Amino acid sequence: MKILLVGSGGVGDALSRILARRFRTRPFADAVVVADYDLARAQRTVEAVRHREGDAGVRAFSAARVDASDAASVEALAREVGATHVMNAVDPRFVMPIFTGALAAGADYLDMAMSLSKPHPTEPYAKTGVKLGDEQFALAPQWEDAGRLALVGIGVEPGLADVFARYACEELFETVTELGVRDGANLTVDGYEFAPSFSIWTTIEECLNPPVVWDDGAWSTLPPFSEPEVFDFPGAIGPVECVHVEHEEVLLMPRWLQADRVTFKYGLGEEFIGVLKTLRKLGLDRTEPITVKGVEVSPRDVVAASLPDPATLGPLMRGATCAGLLVTGTGKGEGFAGRPREVYLHHVVDNAWSMEEFGAQCVVWQTAVNPAVALELLADGRWSGAGVLGPEALPHRPFLDLLAAEDGYASPWGMQERTPTPSSSS
Amino acid sequence: MKILLVGSGGVGDALSRILARRFRTRPFADAVVVADYDLARAQRTVEAVRHREGDAGVRAFSAARVDASDAASVEALAREVGATHVMNAVDPRFVMPIFTGALAAGADYLDMAMSLSKPHPTEPYAKTGVKLGDEQFALAPQWEDAGRLALVGIGVEPGLADVFARYACEELFETVTELGVRDGANLTVDGYEFAPSFSIWTTIEECLNPPVVWDDGAWSTLPPFSEPEVFDFPGAIGPVECVHVEHEEVLLMPRWLQADRVTFKYGLGEEFIGVLKTLRKLGLDRTEPITVKGVEVSPRDVVAASLPDPATLGPLMRGATCAGLLVTGTGKGEGFAGRPREVYLHHVVDNAWSMEEFGAQCVVWQTAVNPAVALELLADGRWSGAGVLGPEALPHRPFLDLLAAEDGYASPWGMQERTPTPSSSS
Numbered sequence: 001m002k003i004l005l006v007g008s009g010g011v012g013d014a015l016s017r018i019l020a021r022r023f024r025t026r027p028f029a030d031a032v033v034v035a036d037y038d039l040a041r042a043q044r045t046v047e048a049v050r051h052r053e054g055d056a057g058v059r060a061f062s063a064a065r066v067d068a069s070d071a072a073s074v075e076a077l078a079r080e081v082g083a084t085h086v087m088n089a090v091d092p093r094f095v096m097p098i099f100t101g102a103l104a105a106g107a108d109y110l111d112m113a114m115s116l117s118k119p120h121p122t123e124p125y126a127k128t129g130v131k132l133g134d135e136q137f138a139l140a141p142q143w144e145d146a147g148r149l150a151l152v153g154i155g156v157e158p159g160l161a162d163v164f165a166r167y168a169c170e171e172l173f174e175t176v177t178e179l180g181v182r183d184g185a186n187l188t189v190d191g192y193e194f195a196p197s198f199s200i201w202t203t204i205e206e207c208l209n210p211p212v213v214w215d216d217g218a219w220s221t222l223p224p225f226s227e228p229e230v231f232d233f234p235g236a237i238g239p240v241e242c243v244h245v246e247h248e249e250v251l252l253m254p255r256w257l258q259a260d261r262v263t264f265k266y267g268l269g270e271e272f273i274g275v276l277k278t279l280r281k282l283g284l285d286r287t288e289p290i291t292v293k294g295v296e297v298s299p300r301d302v303v304a305a306s307l308p309d310p311a312t313l314g315p316l317m318r319g320a321t322c323a324g325l326l327v328t329g330t331g332k333g334e335g336f337a338g339r340p341r342e343v344y345l346h347h348v349v350d351n352a353w354s355m356e357e358f359g360a361q362c363v364v365w366q367t368a369v370n371p372a373v374a375l376e377l378l379a380d381g382r383w384s385g386a387g388v389l390g391p392e393a394l395p396h397r398p399f400l401d402l403l404a405a406e407d408g409y410a411s412p413w414g415m416q417e418r419t420p421t422p423s424s425s426s
Numbered sequence: 427m428k429i430l431l432v433g434s435g436g437v438g439d440a441l442s443r444i445l446a447r448r449f450r451t452r453p454f455a456d457a458v459v460v461a462d463y464d465l466a467r468a469q470r471t472v473e474a475v476r477h478r479e480g481d482a483g484v485r486a487f488s489a490a491r492v493d494a495s496d497a498a499s500v501e502a503l504a505r506e507v508g509a510t511h512v513m514n515a516v517d518p519r520f521v522m523p524i525f526t527g528a529l530a531a532g533a534d535y536l537d538m539a540m541s542l543s544k545p546h547p548t549e550p551y552a553k554t555g556v557k558l559g560d561e562q563f564a565l566a567p568q569w570e571d572a573g574r575l576a577l578v579g580i581g582v583e584p585g586l587a588d589v590f591a592r593y594a595c596e597e598l599f600e601t602v603t604e605l606g607v608r609d610g611a612n613l614t615v616d617g618y619e620f621a622p623s624f625s626i627w628t629t630i631e632e633c634l635n636p637p638v639v640w641d642d643g644a645w646s647t648l649p650p651f652s653e654p655e656v657f658d659f660p661g662a663i664g665p666v667e668c669v670h671v672e673h674e675e676v677l678l679m680p681r682w683l684q685a686d687r688v689t690f691k692y693g694l695g696e697e698f699i700g701v702l703k704t705l706r707k708l709g710l711d712r713t714e715p716i717t718v719k720g721v722e723v724s725p726r727d728v729v730a731a732s733l734p735d736p737a738t739l740g741p742l743m744r745g746a747t748c749a750g751l752l753v754t755g756t757g758k759g760e761g762f763a764g765r766p767r768e769v770y771l772h773h774v775v776d777n778a779w780s781m782e783e784f785g786a787q788c789v790v791w792q793t794a795v796n797p798a799v800a801l802e803l804l805a806d807g808r809w810s811g812a813g814v815l816g817p818e819a820l821p822h823r824p825f826l827d828l829l830a831a832e833d834g835y836a837s838p839w840g841m842q843e844r845t846p847t848p849s850s851s852s
Contacts (some may be wrong), residue, residue, distance in 0.1 A: 194707045278704040281620045283732040292731040294719050302728045305718040306709040 004083035007090035014360035014368035074101025112155030183266025211244035214262035240267035252390035314361035430509035431515035438793035500527025538581030610693025637670035640688035666693035678816035740787035
């Protein structure tokens, strides 16, 4: 396996660190070419890997320059380095050039976010327009014909959440009422009253786009911030207000799994929801430039520039982040067969741990560990396929085992049985 | 009287229209020189006056260019046109050059907002630093020595509110517990979910500066948005949430009038308060430029540019604005002597009326009518004085009468008696 990693921002950098650590005991790839539009940034990642993991860890690594907005640039570099797998770790705006560049180069492809949506032109808050991933699935026949695999949405959400969904549908439930992704955190940043731990540009994009749900065999959309619900997260996180958000899992799970309803709710919390609503009210969510005293500037870029750079906040952050899937339906197996069941499958990462172990903040590390697991499964053949597939199209057991195993990635996931105990009188 | 009007923005433009209308029957000034940094804007105001009031109305008017940030430019123009009165109608950032330029030219001076404050360096939300108007009052001896008058704060608030205060203290109350300015509106703008009817730049300045109060013989400050109170405004406006805001009346009234407490509360309403809090949280209230993708821009300017220009909204506005003074204390005169009393003195302007009559939106018209009344009183000697004086230093009766009289400015004010009726058993 030769990996071309496109993008050495937060997630690309963390993935490099995770792979290098793993290669100490299991060097499953011969090469990792870390490529960025900014070559110096790619070099910084390789240097950071050398610093943390030593010369042995970094042996497979090299840095290169690539223009992720240009499929020809991606194809050329993939051919030049003989990439068997192109791993996309950049902004979703660049999904399509990397996806098509990989196909042209005859490489397999992985990403953690799918091609972007466009709202329905007249009924944006009721009907879907172009959906997340539609552009990629339209090219599925070409990937099948080429016998190559595009494994899309293999971060944590989408990614691990989709693996959880397959596990629930195969092993825990006879019929599923809802596959409900629920994401929440209790992160704070020392010294800042308000400092998002992730890109506010992307958060605005996700949260102000019409959220999509799968309901009774069809996709539809809702107004932003619909159906607020307080979800009680495990660990020290506790209750957080969650709302519907547009997310890939809702588009992936129904393609391979059976459920009445598929949803994604994000634990933004009341304060953040208020901030996003105000930005929209003032037009500060807009990306088109406006003229300010003779200068052209995009209001959303100004909002992002006004806040501290999330990439610099890791050392100042405290708390943990939780990704997970709430599943309701009729159980299967001993003690649950034929009875209503509710479980929350989840994965919690503490920031102090990920900073100490990898020098990566927890949200970014949690995203990056999943493609590392997937690449290892693809390298040794436990995962394989052709076409455009989501994580739920592949067997869940090897993934969940390798993620949690002490001699694997040592990052345990958990399951809360939330089924109410039947009262003794019933 | 020869008036040099500095600034032909919203208020300067409306003041020109009001003066020209008045000159039809009472031409109390020989000249009005409308001066602006942008000569074309001053010329547009003169043209608008000609259009509405005809050649007779506009005879006294001419346009000129001035740099309000430069005292020498103000002085030179005042001397050139032989100004007896310099009327400041620009942003409070330019108070000091206009104020000192007028003094140097030997002219009297009027403004509608006072020199700016600076927060206390270590305890901004408890102690005052440099207060509104401090820089102007520091020069009071020079104005007295020159025998010239600087009449400061003669818009509506400050201005009419201060005249109300003198009226209450002299005629309605034996002792005053609180002079409480309360300002509210029910304005909406057709076609906009959110469109402030006044400069958001100035509103941020006013609302995020530490609010000042006069309490038991001293000035002190509070945190922004302190002591929220729902005040029931007259007319169709009704209840609006009001909070403490830094405003000139609190600095003016205690210099001439006796009251235990002087406050200013602004009816921002819950939504607007939320917006301002969010802007502060995100650092978007800042005026210092930040770097956004290689471009330098002030976040507060971006917020202002993102919203519709309030100067263009008059025709789309609906509703009315109310300025007023809530007075509590022990009454005087028949039926009130020695008893607790509470009155709300107020002035309401409906936007449909001001647009129809003057082509000016109501908030701007309400500000501009008061200096017109003051200039007329100064022209015929009913008001006179030397030094730096607030409106409450001058007799209230001629002002209140001329403002309301049908053959004056025909803009009636009102008084709500809010004293609870004593129950028959007490």
